[in-house]
Amino acid sequence: MVRFHRVSKSFGDLEVLRDINLEIAPSEIVAIIGSSGSGKTTLVRMLMTLEKPTSGTIEVDGELLWHKKENGRLVPADEKHLRKVRSKVGMVFQQFNLFPHMKILRNVTEAPIHVLGLSREEAEQEAISMLEKVGLGDKLDAYPSQLSGGQQQRVAIARALVMHPKVMLFDEVTSALDPELVGEVLQVLKEIAAEGKTTMLIVTHEMDFAREVADRIVFIDGGRILEEGPPEQLFGNPRNQRTREFLSRFRRTI
Amino acid sequence: MIAIPPPFDLLPTLWRGVGVTVQLTLFGSALAFGVALIIGFGRLSRFRLIRLLATVYMELFRGTTLLVQLFWAYFVLPHFGVEFTEMQIGVLVLGLNYGAYGSEIVRGSILAVPNTQIEAGIALNMSPWQIMRRIILPQALLMMLPPFGNLLIELLKGTALVSMITLADLTFQGTLMRVSTLRSLEIFSLVLIIYFLLAYPLTLALRLFERKMAEGRS
Ligand SMILES: Nc1ncnc2c1ncn2[C@@H]1O[C@H](COP(=O)(O)OP(=O)(O)O)[C@@H](O)[C@H]1O
Ligand SMILES: [Mg+2]
Numbered sequence: 001m002v003r004f005h006r007v008s009k010s011f012g013d014l015e016v017l018r019d020i021n022l023e024i025a026p027s028e029i030v031a032i033i034g035s036s037g038s039g040k041t042t043l044v045r046m047l048m049t050l051e052k053p054t055s056g057t058i059e060v061d062g063e064l065l066w067h068k069k070e071n072g073r074l075v076p077a078d079e080k081h082l083r084k085v086r087s088k089v090g091m092v093f094q095q096f097n098l099f100p101h102m103k104i105l106r107n108v109t110e111a112p113i114h115v116l117g118l119s120r121e122e123a124e125q126e127a128i129s130m131l132e133k134v135g136l137g138d139k140l141d142a143y144p145s146q147l148s149g150g151q152q153q154r155v156a157i158a159r160a161l162v163m164h165p166k167v168m169l170f171d172e173v174t175s176a177l178d179p180e181l182v183g184e185v186l187q188v189l190k191e192i193a194a195e196g197k198t199t200m201l202i203v204t205h206e207m208d209f210a211r212e213v214a215d216r217i218v219f220i221d222g223g224r225i226l227e228e229g230p231p232e233q234l235f236g237n238p239r240n241q242r243t244r245e246f247l248s249r250f251r252r253t254i
Numbered sequence: 255m256i257a258i259p260p261p262f263d264l265l266p267t268l269w270r271g272v273g274v275t276v277q278l279t280l281f282g283s284a285l286a287f288g289v290a291l292i293i294g295f296g297r298l299s300r301f302r303l304i305r306l307l308a309t310v311y312m313e314l315f316r317g318t319t320l321l322v323q324l325f326w327a328y329f330v331l332p333h334f335g336v337e338f339t340e341m342q343i344g345v346l347v348l349g350l351n352y353g354a355y356g357s358e359i360v361r362g363s364i365l366a367v368p369n370t371q372i373e374a375g376i377a378l379n380m381s382p383w384q385i386m387r388r389i390i391l392p393q394a395l396l397m398m399l400p401p402f403g404n405l406l407i408e409l410l411k412g413t414a415l416v417s418m419i420t421l422a423d424l425t426f427q428g429t430l431m432r433v434s435t436l437r438s439l440e441i442f443s444l445v446l447i448i449y450f451l452l453a454y455p456l457t458l459a460l461r462l463f464e465r466k467m468a469e470g471r472s
Binding site: 079083 | 370371373374376377378379380381382384388389392393396
Protein backbone atom coordinates (compact mmCIF):
# COMPACT_ATOMS: atom_id res chain seq x y z
CA MET A 1 0.00 0.00 0.00
CA VAL A 2 2.88 2.34 0.83
CA ARG A 3 6.44 2.05 -0.33
CA PHE A 4 9.38 4.28 0.53
CA HIS A 5 12.32 3.57 -1.72
CA ARG A 6 15.69 5.05 -0.82
CA VAL A 7 14.07 8.24 0.47
CA SER A 8 16.27 10.98 1.92
CA LYS A 9 15.32 14.41 3.14
CA SER A 10 17.48 17.39 3.98
CA PHE A 11 16.60 20.84 5.23
CA GLY A 12 19.43 22.91 3.83
CA ASP A 13 22.60 21.25 5.12
CA LEU A 14 20.78 19.25 7.74
CA GLU A 15 20.08 15.68 6.64
CA VAL A 16 16.98 14.66 8.54
CA LEU A 17 16.19 11.30 6.93
CA ARG A 18 18.66 9.04 5.22
CA ASP A 19 17.98 6.25 2.78
CA ILE A 20 14.61 5.19 4.14
CA ASN A 21 13.19 1.95 2.77
CA LEU A 22 9.83 0.96 4.12
CA GLU A 23 6.97 -1.12 2.78
CA ILE A 24 3.56 -1.24 4.34
CA ALA A 25 0.98 -3.81 3.29
CA PRO A 26 -2.72 -3.06 2.84
CA SER A 27 -4.53 -2.90 6.22
CA GLU A 28 -1.24 -3.16 8.04
CA ILE A 29 -0.80 -1.10 11.18
CA VAL A 30 2.68 0.22 11.68
CA ALA A 31 3.82 2.19 14.70
CA ILE A 32 6.84 4.45 14.39
CA ILE A 33 8.80 5.10 17.54
CA GLY A 34 11.96 7.05 18.20
CA SER A 35 13.23 9.96 20.20
CA SER A 36 12.34 13.56 19.51
CA GLY A 37 14.08 15.00 16.46
CA SER A 38 14.77 11.62 14.89
CA GLY A 39 12.69 12.45 11.79
CA LYS A 40 9.34 10.71 12.47
CA THR A 41 7.21 13.73 11.67
CA THR A 42 9.16 14.49 8.52
CA LEU A 43 8.62 10.92 7.35
CA VAL A 44 4.83 11.07 7.60
CA ARG A 45 4.69 14.64 6.28
CA MET A 46 6.36 13.48 3.07
CA LEU A 47 3.64 10.89 2.68
CA MET A 48 0.99 13.62 3.19
CA THR A 49 2.76 15.75 0.51
CA LEU A 50 3.52 18.44 3.08
CA GLU A 51 7.25 17.93 2.65
CA LYS A 52 9.07 17.03 -0.53
CA PRO A 53 11.72 14.29 -0.43
CA THR A 54 15.20 15.35 -1.48
CA SER A 55 15.74 12.03 -3.23
CA GLY A 56 14.10 8.65 -3.60
CA THR A 57 10.54 7.68 -4.45
CA ILE A 58 7.35 7.11 -2.50
CA GLU A 59 4.52 4.97 -3.81
CA VAL A 60 0.97 4.88 -2.54
CA ASP A 61 -1.38 2.16 -3.70
CA GLY A 62 0.81 1.41 -6.69
CA GLU A 63 1.20 5.04 -7.79
CA LEU A 64 4.21 7.26 -7.45
CA LEU A 65 3.47 10.18 -5.15
CA TRP A 66 6.03 12.84 -5.90
CA HIS A 67 6.77 11.76 -9.47
CA LYS A 68 4.96 10.66 -12.51
CA LYS A 69 6.10 8.67 -15.50
CA GLU A 70 6.38 10.48 -18.80
CA ASN A 71 7.72 8.49 -21.78
CA GLY A 72 9.21 6.03 -19.34
CA ARG A 73 11.07 8.72 -17.42
CA LEU A 74 10.32 10.02 -13.93
CA VAL A 75 9.40 13.69 -13.82
CA PRO A 76 8.30 15.74 -10.80
CA ALA A 77 4.57 15.52 -10.15
CA ASP A 78 2.35 18.49 -10.87
CA GLU A 79 -0.48 19.70 -8.64
CA LYS A 80 -3.03 17.61 -10.51
CA HIS A 81 -1.10 14.40 -10.01
CA LEU A 82 -0.40 15.22 -6.37
CA ARG A 83 -4.09 15.77 -5.73
CA LYS A 84 -4.99 12.47 -7.33
CA VAL A 85 -2.58 10.40 -5.28
CA ARG A 86 -3.04 12.49 -2.15
CA SER A 87 -6.71 11.52 -2.08
CA LYS A 88 -5.59 8.10 -0.84
CA VAL A 89 -3.91 9.54 2.23
CA GLY A 90 -5.32 11.23 5.32
CA MET A 91 -3.61 12.66 8.37
CA VAL A 92 -4.31 13.61 11.95
CA PHE A 93 -2.00 16.17 13.50
CA GLN A 94 -0.53 16.56 16.95
CA GLN A 95 -2.24 19.96 17.38
CA PHE A 96 -5.63 18.86 15.86
CA ASN A 97 -5.68 21.81 13.43
CA LEU A 98 -9.45 22.04 13.31
CA PHE A 99 -10.91 25.01 11.45
CA PRO A 100 -11.75 27.46 14.26
CA HIS A 101 -14.29 29.43 12.23
CA MET A 102 -16.49 26.42 11.50
CA LYS A 103 -18.79 24.49 13.77
CA ILE A 104 -17.92 20.85 14.40
CA LEU A 105 -20.35 19.47 11.84
CA ARG A 106 -19.03 21.81 9.18
CA ASN A 107 -15.43 20.92 10.00
CA VAL A 108 -16.33 17.37 9.03
CA THR A 109 -18.55 18.09 6.01
CA GLU A 110 -16.45 20.78 4.33
CA ALA A 111 -14.06 18.52 2.42
CA PRO A 112 -16.60 15.80 1.49
CA ILE A 113 -18.83 18.49 -0.04
CA HIS A 114 -16.19 20.55 -1.82
CA VAL A 115 -13.53 17.96 -2.57
CA LEU A 116 -15.51 14.75 -3.05
CA GLY A 117 -18.57 16.51 -4.42
CA LEU A 118 -21.11 15.01 -2.02
CA SER A 119 -24.44 16.74 -1.54
CA ARG A 120 -24.89 18.56 1.77
CA GLU A 121 -27.41 15.96 2.97
CA GLU A 122 -25.14 13.02 2.16
CA ALA A 123 -22.15 14.71 3.74
CA GLU A 124 -24.03 15.65 6.89
CA GLN A 125 -25.52 12.24 7.27
CA GLU A 126 -22.14 10.59 7.10
CA ALA A 127 -20.46 13.23 9.26
CA ILE A 128 -23.07 12.80 11.97
CA SER A 129 -22.70 9.05 12.05
CA MET A 130 -18.91 9.40 12.10
CA LEU A 131 -19.09 11.95 14.93
CA GLU A 132 -21.40 9.63 16.83
CA LYS A 133 -18.91 6.87 16.35
CA VAL A 134 -16.18 8.93 18.03
CA GLY A 135 -18.65 9.86 20.79
CA LEU A 136 -19.37 13.45 19.77
CA GLY A 137 -22.87 13.21 18.35
CA ASP A 138 -23.99 15.92 20.78
CA LYS A 139 -21.37 18.51 19.74
CA LEU A 140 -22.39 19.17 16.14
CA ASP A 141 -23.17 22.84 16.76
CA ALA A 142 -20.21 23.65 18.98
CA TYR A 143 -17.13 25.50 17.83
CA PRO A 144 -13.74 23.80 18.22
CA SER A 145 -12.69 26.24 20.94
CA GLN A 146 -15.58 25.03 23.08
CA LEU A 147 -14.26 21.45 23.12
CA SER A 148 -11.58 19.78 25.21
CA GLY A 149 -8.36 18.70 23.53
CA GLY A 150 -9.44 15.08 23.49
CA GLN A 151 -12.75 15.98 21.90
CA GLN A 152 -11.06 18.18 19.31
CA GLN A 153 -8.71 15.39 18.39
CA ARG A 154 -11.61 12.99 17.95
CA VAL A 155 -13.26 15.51 15.62
CA ALA A 156 -10.02 15.70 13.67
CA ILE A 157 -10.04 11.92 13.33
CA ALA A 158 -13.65 11.95 12.11
CA ARG A 159 -12.80 14.75 9.69
CA ALA A 160 -10.03 12.65 8.16
CA LEU A 161 -12.06 9.41 8.10
CA VAL A 162 -15.00 10.79 6.11
CA MET A 163 -12.59 11.27 3.21
CA HIS A 164 -12.11 7.48 3.17
CA PRO A 165 -8.35 7.48 2.73
CA LYS A 166 -6.67 4.15 2.17
CA VAL A 167 -3.81 5.19 4.41
CA MET A 168 -4.21 7.13 7.64
CA LEU A 169 -1.30 8.92 9.26
CA PHE A 170 -1.32 9.78 12.95
CA ASP A 171 1.49 12.01 14.17
CA GLU A 172 1.69 11.90 17.95
CA VAL A 173 -2.01 12.54 18.18
CA THR A 174 -2.06 12.29 21.97
CA SER A 175 1.09 14.28 22.75
CA ALA A 176 -0.71 17.61 23.12
CA LEU A 177 -3.37 16.18 25.43
CA ASP A 178 -3.71 16.21 29.20
CA PRO A 179 -2.96 12.70 30.48
CA GLU A 180 -6.57 12.01 31.45
CA LEU A 181 -7.70 12.68 27.86
CA VAL A 182 -5.22 10.37 26.15
CA GLY A 183 -7.31 7.24 26.71
CA GLU A 184 -10.41 8.41 24.83
CA VAL A 185 -8.38 9.19 21.71
CA LEU A 186 -6.41 5.94 21.79
CA GLN A 187 -9.72 4.11 22.16
CA VAL A 188 -10.93 5.62 18.87
CA LEU A 189 -7.68 4.59 17.16
CA LYS A 190 -8.11 1.06 18.45
CA GLU A 191 -11.62 0.91 17.00
CA ILE A 192 -10.40 2.02 13.58
CA ALA A 193 -7.64 -0.54 13.78
CA ALA A 194 -10.09 -3.27 14.76
CA GLU A 195 -12.21 -2.60 11.69
CA GLY A 196 -9.20 -3.60 9.63
CA LYS A 197 -10.14 -1.47 6.62
CA THR A 198 -7.50 1.21 6.84
CA THR A 199 -3.76 1.05 6.56
CA MET A 200 -2.39 2.98 9.53
CA LEU A 201 0.93 4.64 10.15
CA ILE A 202 1.06 5.76 13.75
CA VAL A 203 3.84 7.87 15.23
CA THR A 204 3.54 7.51 18.98
CA HIS A 205 5.23 7.59 22.35
CA GLU A 206 2.53 5.38 23.86
CA MET A 207 4.45 2.13 23.93
CA ASP A 208 1.74 -0.01 25.50
CA PHE A 209 -0.71 1.19 22.89
CA ALA A 210 1.75 0.53 20.06
CA ARG A 211 2.37 -2.95 21.38
CA GLU A 212 -1.34 -3.67 21.52
CA VAL A 213 -2.52 -2.41 18.12
CA ALA A 214 0.48 -2.45 15.78
CA ASP A 215 1.38 -5.32 13.48
CA ARG A 216 4.88 -3.95 13.22
CA ILE A 217 7.06 -1.48 15.07
CA VAL A 218 9.60 0.70 13.30
CA PHE A 219 12.32 2.32 15.35
CA ILE A 220 13.86 5.47 13.86
CA ASP A 221 17.00 7.05 15.19
CA GLY A 222 19.03 9.87 13.73
CA GLY A 223 17.06 9.80 10.48
CA ARG A 224 17.49 6.08 9.81
CA ILE A 225 15.37 3.04 10.37
CA LEU A 226 17.50 1.12 12.84
CA GLU A 227 15.22 -1.76 13.60
CA GLU A 228 11.78 -3.04 12.74
CA GLY A 229 9.76 -6.06 13.63
CA PRO A 230 6.65 -7.40 15.31
CA PRO A 231 5.90 -5.76 18.68
CA GLU A 232 6.76 -8.85 20.76
CA GLN A 233 10.17 -9.04 19.20
CA LEU A 234 11.00 -5.35 19.14
CA PHE A 235 9.83 -4.65 22.67
CA GLY A 236 10.66 -8.06 24.11
CA ASN A 237 13.97 -8.73 22.53
CA PRO A 238 15.39 -5.72 20.68
CA ARG A 239 18.47 -6.57 18.63
CA ASN A 240 19.92 -3.13 18.25
CA GLN A 241 21.82 -1.52 21.09
CA ARG A 242 20.22 1.90 20.38
CA THR A 243 16.74 0.41 20.46
CA ARG A 244 17.48 -1.10 23.85
CA GLU A 245 18.77 2.23 25.13
CA PHE A 246 15.76 4.08 23.79
CA LEU A 247 13.28 1.65 25.32
CA SER A 248 14.95 1.56 28.70
CA ARG A 249 15.19 5.35 28.77
CA PHE A 250 11.49 5.38 28.02
CA ARG A 251 10.55 3.02 30.79
CA ARG A 252 12.46 5.14 33.25
CA THR A 253 10.90 8.45 32.26
CA ILE A 254 7.32 7.16 32.09
CA MET B 255 -40.44 81.44 8.22
CA ILE B 256 -39.60 80.75 11.83
CA ALA B 257 -36.14 81.97 12.78
CA ILE B 258 -33.85 79.30 14.22
CA PRO B 259 -31.98 80.54 17.28
CA PRO B 260 -28.20 80.73 17.01
CA PRO B 261 -26.01 78.79 16.78
CA PHE B 262 -28.47 76.35 15.24
CA ASP B 263 -29.34 78.69 12.41
CA LEU B 264 -26.04 77.55 10.91
CA LEU B 265 -27.12 73.94 10.74
CA PRO B 266 -29.11 73.89 7.47
CA THR B 267 -26.11 75.12 5.50
CA LEU B 268 -23.70 72.77 7.29
CA TRP B 269 -26.16 69.96 6.72
CA ARG B 270 -25.67 70.24 2.98
CA GLY B 271 -21.98 69.53 3.56
CA VAL B 272 -22.73 66.48 5.73
CA GLY B 273 -24.35 64.74 2.76
CA VAL B 274 -21.17 65.20 0.72
CA THR B 275 -18.98 63.99 3.58
CA VAL B 276 -21.10 60.86 4.03
CA GLN B 277 -21.06 60.14 0.31
CA LEU B 278 -17.29 60.54 0.17
CA THR B 279 -16.92 58.19 3.13
CA LEU B 280 -19.21 55.54 1.68
CA PHE B 281 -17.83 55.46 -1.85
CA GLY B 282 -14.27 56.19 -0.78
CA SER B 283 -14.22 53.29 1.68
CA ALA B 284 -15.84 50.91 -0.81
CA LEU B 285 -13.12 51.74 -3.31
CA ALA B 286 -10.45 51.57 -0.60
CA PHE B 287 -11.62 48.09 0.40
CA GLY B 288 -11.43 46.86 -3.20
CA VAL B 289 -8.01 48.41 -3.71
CA ALA B 290 -6.79 46.97 -0.39
CA LEU B 291 -7.81 43.46 -1.44
CA ILE B 292 -6.24 43.74 -4.89
CA ILE B 293 -2.98 45.28 -3.71
CA GLY B 294 -2.85 43.08 -0.60
CA PHE B 295 -3.20 39.92 -2.69
CA GLY B 296 -0.85 41.37 -5.28
CA ARG B 297 1.84 41.65 -2.65
CA LEU B 298 1.39 37.95 -1.87
CA SER B 299 1.43 36.87 -5.51
CA ARG B 300 3.57 34.04 -6.76
CA PHE B 301 4.71 36.30 -9.56
CA ARG B 302 7.54 38.66 -8.86
CA LEU B 303 6.36 41.34 -11.25
CA ILE B 304 2.93 41.53 -9.63
CA ARG B 305 4.51 41.69 -6.17
CA LEU B 306 6.77 44.47 -7.35
CA LEU B 307 3.97 46.51 -8.93
CA ALA B 308 1.79 46.16 -5.85
CA THR B 309 4.63 47.19 -3.56
CA VAL B 310 5.49 50.20 -5.70
CA TYR B 311 1.85 51.26 -5.65
CA MET B 312 1.62 50.94 -1.89
CA GLU B 313 4.86 52.78 -1.19
CA LEU B 314 3.97 55.58 -3.62
CA PHE B 315 0.61 56.29 -2.06
CA ARG B 316 1.83 55.94 1.49
CA GLY B 317 4.93 57.99 0.84
CA THR B 318 3.18 61.07 -0.54
CA THR B 319 0.54 63.15 1.20
CA LEU B 320 -3.16 62.84 0.57
CA LEU B 321 -3.51 66.58 0.08
CA VAL B 322 -0.94 66.74 -2.70
CA GLN B 323 -2.47 63.66 -4.33
CA LEU B 324 -5.78 65.54 -4.37
CA PHE B 325 -4.16 68.63 -5.86
CA TRP B 326 -2.40 66.51 -8.41
CA ALA B 327 -5.60 64.83 -9.54
CA TYR B 328 -7.46 68.14 -9.52
CA PHE B 329 -4.92 70.41 -11.20
CA VAL B 330 -2.63 68.12 -13.18
CA LEU B 331 -4.92 65.44 -14.62
CA PRO B 332 -6.87 67.95 -16.74
CA HIS B 333 -3.61 68.73 -18.55
CA PHE B 334 -3.65 65.16 -19.78
CA GLY B 335 -7.20 65.60 -20.97
CA VAL B 336 -8.66 63.63 -18.04
CA GLU B 337 -11.65 65.44 -16.59
CA PHE B 338 -13.41 64.31 -13.42
CA THR B 339 -15.92 66.00 -11.19
CA GLU B 340 -14.65 67.10 -7.78
CA MET B 341 -16.68 64.30 -6.19
CA GLN B 342 -15.13 61.69 -8.47
CA ILE B 343 -11.66 62.98 -7.70
CA GLY B 344 -12.39 62.96 -3.98
CA VAL B 345 -13.65 59.36 -4.01
CA LEU B 346 -10.85 58.21 -6.30
CA VAL B 347 -7.99 59.74 -4.33
CA LEU B 348 -9.40 58.75 -0.94
CA GLY B 349 -10.01 55.20 -2.17
CA LEU B 350 -6.60 54.80 -3.76
CA ASN B 351 -4.80 56.35 -0.80
CA TYR B 352 -6.56 54.51 2.02
CA GLY B 353 -6.55 51.35 -0.08
CA ALA B 354 -2.76 51.49 -0.01
CA TYR B 355 -2.83 51.43 3.80
CA GLY B 356 -5.55 48.79 3.76
CA SER B 357 -3.44 46.50 1.57
CA GLU B 358 -1.05 46.13 4.47
CA ILE B 359 -3.95 45.01 6.68
CA VAL B 360 -5.05 42.46 4.06
CA ARG B 361 -1.55 41.11 3.60
CA GLY B 362 -0.82 40.95 7.32
CA SER B 363 -4.08 39.19 8.15
CA ILE B 364 -3.64 36.55 5.48
CA LEU B 365 -0.11 35.86 6.63
CA ALA B 366 -1.31 35.68 10.23
CA VAL B 367 -3.44 32.60 9.55
CA PRO B 368 -1.26 29.78 10.85
CA ASN B 369 0.44 27.55 8.32
CA THR B 370 -1.01 24.53 10.11
CA GLN B 371 -4.44 25.58 8.84
CA ILE B 372 -3.19 25.37 5.27
CA GLU B 373 -1.68 21.97 5.99
CA ALA B 374 -4.98 20.74 7.40
CA GLY B 375 -6.58 21.81 4.12
CA ILE B 376 -3.95 20.00 2.07
CA ALA B 377 -4.42 16.86 4.17
CA LEU B 378 -8.11 17.00 3.19
CA ASN B 379 -7.01 17.32 -0.44
CA MET B 380 -8.48 20.77 -0.93
CA SER B 381 -7.26 22.78 -3.91
CA PRO B 382 -5.16 25.90 -3.29
CA TRP B 383 -8.16 28.04 -4.23
CA GLN B 384 -10.46 26.15 -1.84
CA ILE B 385 -7.92 26.57 0.93
CA MET B 386 -7.80 30.32 0.29
CA ARG B 387 -11.55 30.71 -0.05
CA ARG B 388 -12.76 28.41 2.72
CA ILE B 389 -9.99 28.35 5.29
CA ILE B 390 -7.68 31.36 5.04
CA LEU B 391 -10.00 34.17 3.94
CA PRO B 392 -12.74 33.68 6.54
CA GLN B 393 -10.16 33.70 9.33
CA ALA B 394 -8.21 36.57 7.81
CA LEU B 395 -11.34 38.69 7.31
CA LEU B 396 -12.14 38.37 10.99
CA MET B 397 -8.68 39.65 11.84
CA MET B 398 -9.04 42.48 9.32
CA LEU B 399 -12.22 43.85 10.88
CA PRO B 400 -10.77 45.91 13.75
CA PRO B 401 -7.97 47.57 11.74
CA PHE B 402 -10.33 48.18 8.82
CA GLY B 403 -12.74 49.80 11.25
CA ASN B 404 -10.00 52.17 12.36
CA LEU B 405 -9.10 52.91 8.78
CA LEU B 406 -12.73 53.70 7.98
CA ILE B 407 -12.81 56.27 10.79
CA GLU B 408 -9.51 57.71 9.54
CA LEU B 409 -11.00 57.97 6.07
CA LEU B 410 -14.08 59.75 7.36
CA LYS B 411 -11.87 62.32 9.03
CA GLY B 412 -9.60 62.47 6.00
CA THR B 413 -12.50 63.52 3.80
CA ALA B 414 -12.14 67.02 5.30
CA LEU B 415 -9.17 67.57 3.00
CA VAL B 416 -11.33 67.49 -0.12
CA SER B 417 -12.61 70.93 0.85
CA MET B 418 -9.26 72.10 -0.52
CA ILE B 419 -10.33 71.16 -4.03
CA THR B 420 -13.57 73.14 -3.55
CA LEU B 421 -15.74 70.10 -2.96
CA ALA B 422 -18.59 71.35 -0.78
CA ASP B 423 -18.28 68.94 2.13
CA LEU B 424 -18.87 69.70 5.79
CA THR B 425 -15.53 71.44 6.28
CA PHE B 426 -15.96 73.45 3.09
CA GLN B 427 -19.38 74.73 4.17
CA GLY B 428 -17.85 75.66 7.49
CA THR B 429 -15.02 77.70 5.97
CA LEU B 430 -17.43 79.30 3.52
CA MET B 431 -19.74 80.44 6.29
CA ARG B 432 -16.88 81.72 8.38
CA VAL B 433 -16.02 84.12 5.59
CA SER B 434 -19.61 85.34 5.26
CA THR B 435 -20.60 85.45 8.95
CA LEU B 436 -17.28 85.57 10.89
CA ARG B 437 -18.86 83.38 13.61
CA SER B 438 -15.80 81.13 13.80
CA LEU B 439 -16.35 79.83 17.34
CA GLU B 440 -19.88 78.61 16.69
CA ILE B 441 -19.20 77.29 13.21
CA PHE B 442 -16.16 75.21 13.97
CA SER B 443 -17.49 73.96 17.28
CA LEU B 444 -20.55 72.70 15.44
CA VAL B 445 -18.39 71.18 12.71
CA LEU B 446 -16.32 69.35 15.31
CA ILE B 447 -19.42 68.02 17.00
CA ILE B 448 -20.91 66.87 13.71
CA TYR B 449 -17.75 64.97 12.76
CA PHE B 450 -17.83 63.33 16.15
CA LEU B 451 -21.50 62.45 15.78
CA LEU B 452 -20.67 60.79 12.47
CA ALA B 453 -17.59 58.93 13.68
CA TYR B 454 -18.69 57.74 17.09
CA PRO B 455 -21.81 55.75 16.09
CA LEU B 456 -19.71 54.27 13.31
CA THR B 457 -17.15 53.12 15.88
CA LEU B 458 -19.87 51.58 18.01
CA ALA B 459 -21.50 49.86 15.05
CA LEU B 460 -18.17 48.42 13.95
CA ARG B 461 -17.48 47.10 17.43
CA LEU B 462 -20.88 45.43 17.55
CA PHE B 463 -20.30 43.90 14.13
CA GLU B 464 -16.91 42.54 15.18
CA ARG B 465 -18.41 40.96 18.25
CA LYS B 466 -21.21 39.41 16.19
CA MET B 467 -18.75 37.96 13.69
CA ALA B 468 -16.48 36.54 16.38
CA GLU B 469 -19.33 34.73 18.14
CA GLY B 470 -18.49 31.24 19.29
CA ARG B 471 -14.93 31.38 18.11
CA SER B 472 -12.18 32.22 20.49
N1 LIG C 1 10.94 22.78 8.21
C1 LIG C 1 12.11 22.45 8.79
N2 LIG C 1 13.22 23.16 8.59
C2 LIG C 1 14.39 22.85 9.16
N3 LIG C 1 14.56 21.79 9.98
C3 LIG C 1 13.50 21.02 10.23
C4 LIG C 1 12.22 21.30 9.66
N4 LIG C 1 11.35 20.36 10.10
C5 LIG C 1 12.05 19.53 10.89
N5 LIG C 1 13.35 19.92 10.97
C6 LIG C 1 14.40 19.22 11.71
O1 LIG C 1 14.42 17.89 11.31
C7 LIG C 1 14.69 17.04 12.40
C8 LIG C 1 13.61 15.99 12.52
O2 LIG C 1 12.41 16.62 12.87
P1 LIG C 1 11.05 15.83 13.02
O3 LIG C 1 10.80 15.08 11.77
O4 LIG C 1 10.03 16.80 13.48
O5 LIG C 1 11.39 14.82 14.18
P2 LIG C 1 10.44 14.05 15.21
O6 LIG C 1 9.06 14.12 14.70
O7 LIG C 1 10.97 12.66 15.23
O8 LIG C 1 10.60 14.71 16.53
C9 LIG C 1 14.83 17.93 13.62
O9 LIG C 1 16.21 18.17 13.84
C10 LIG C 1 14.13 19.19 13.20
O10 LIG C 1 14.70 20.30 13.86
MG1 LIG D 1 7.32 14.88 15.64
